[in-house]
Amino acid sequence: MSASTQSSLVKQLGGYGGLRVTGTQTITGNFMAIHALDDCIIGAGTLGNIDNFSGASITLGDCVVGYWTTIEISGDAIVYHAK
Numbered sequence: 001m002s003a004s005t006q007s008s009l010v011k012q013l014g015g016y017g018g019l020r021v022t023g024t025q026t027i028t029g030n031f032m033a034i035h036a037l038d039d040c041i042i043g044a045g046t047l048g049n050i051d052n053f054s055g056a057s058i059t060l061g062d063c064v065v066g067y068w069t070t071i072e073i074s075g076d077a078i079v080y081h082a083k
Contacts (some may be wrong), residue, residue, distance in 0.1 A: 018080040026072040032082035035063040036075065043072030 014033070021027060026045050034040070036058040044054045048068030058064055058077070071079060 014080045016081040016083055018078050020076070020078055021071075021073055022076050024072075024074040026070065027079065028070050030082040031068045031071060031079050033063055033065045033080040034058060034068075034071065034073070035078045035080070036060055037078065038076035040073055040075030040077050043074065045070060045072035 016032075018033075019027070020037075024043070026043070031048075034042075038060055040058040042053050042056045042058070046054055046068060047070040048066050050064075050066045053066075056064075058075070067082060073079075
């Protein structure tokens with residue numbers, strides 16, 4: 001397996017780690033996925049590559065993959081780092 005393939009697999013599996021977000025928070029960084037541990041709402045301050053994502057609901061257990069530099073979220077979720 002090439003190093004680039006291995007790096008891609010690590011990234012896809014959350015190998016860069018993440019953080020748990022509870023309540024209402026705005027976080028900044030490079031993020032690749034949001035995994036809802038409870039129902040969550042995405043706030044208007046969210047910046048990423050999914051159009052019209054603000055106001056979206058992420059249901060308990062769902063995982064949304066994309067790329068964000070700022071996430072405003074209400075609920076309980078794990079947010080995975082992109083790099």
